[in-house]
Amino acid sequence: MNLNSPIYWIGGSACAGKSTLAGCLAEKYSLALYACDEHYEDHLRRITEEAQPAMYRVSRMTMNEAFYTRDITEQLQTYTGCFREDFRFVLSDLGVRGEGPVVVEGNQLLPELVAPLLKQTDKAIWIVPSESFQREQYSKREWIQGILQATEDPEAAFDNWMKRDARFAEQVKIEAEARKLKVLEVDGRRSLEQNFAELERCLGLHNS
Numbered sequence: 001m002n003l004n005s006p007i008y009w010i011g012g013s014a015c016a017g018k019s020t021l022a023g024c025l026a027e028k029y030s031l032a033l034y035a036c037d038e039h040y041e042d043h044l045r046r047i048t049e050e051a052q053p054a055m056y057r058v059s060r061m062t063m064n065e066a067f068y069t070r071d072i073t074e075q076l077q078t079y080t081g082c083f084r085e086d087f088r089f090v091l092s093d094l095g096v097r098g099e100g101p102v103v104v105e106g107n108q109l110l111p112e113l114v115a116p117l118l119k120q121t122d123k124a125i126w127i128v129p130s131e132s133f134q135r136e137q138y139s140k141r142e143w144i145q146g147i148l149q150a151t152e153d154p155e156a157a158f159d160n161w162m163k164r165d166a167r168f169a170e171q172v173k174i175e176a177e178a179r180k181l182k183v184l185e186v187d188g189r190r191s192l193e194q195n196f197a198e199l200e201r202c203l204g205l206h207n208s
Contacts, residue, residue: 006101007094008203009118011109011176012127013169015137016186021127021199022105029205032097036090036106043089054081063150067157075164080171083108107168111175123203126176130187131166138162 008031010022019035026033049056058066058078067075087108094104114124129137138144138161148154176183182202186195 005099006119006121006123008101008103009109009114009122009124010103010105010127010199011107011111011114011124011172012184013129013134013172014107014165015134016127016129016169017192017195018105018127020192021196022103024196025199025203025205026103029101032100032102034090034094034097034102034104036086036104036108039089039093040086043086046089047085052085054078055085058082063147063157064152067147067161068151068153072160072163072167075160076167076171079164079168080110083110084113087113111172111179111181115179115181125182125184125199125202126172127184127186127199128169128173130185131162131169133186133188134165134169135162136188138165 008025010018010025012018019037022033022035025031044055044059047055047059070078087110090104090106090108094102109124109126111126118124138158144158145154148157151157173183173185184195184198184202190198
């Protein structure tokens, strides 16, 4: 695996603005951008039940199974398991890309997985939303209704989903802080421009 070029790692939880901020960073500083979710479907085509059991299981779940019938703890374990498995594919993709600095963004970038890879030239941050901000942002996304309507109880499924993601965000925050890695918390009180300025500061780019 050749990861010699500097990498800006932006991990965290859903609905925190990671994708938007990563895109802004890549555009402003002329960096390549690797968004993990954009490659997930391709990775799914390469999984096996034995090597990637969590990804295999989730790929065959109904929406009802994914968000309604299982308890939150089981949902979180499977969700996190998928990211751990997919991270190996992410590293494989990065290992064959061309030279030059890159921004890598996605939930797959768990602190425990990224921390051992960090070099002096790398920068890393984890962006997590407050639960209230997360619920507000999710509720604005039209595509979520198609998923929820495929469950027996859309309201309960949404609540389960939000509780799972809130627990994931807290887990990520604890893991990052335990390793003395940077965390940016988003709760809606700052504008996108203010969050971007804080991201630049945390990554040491504010004076560039």
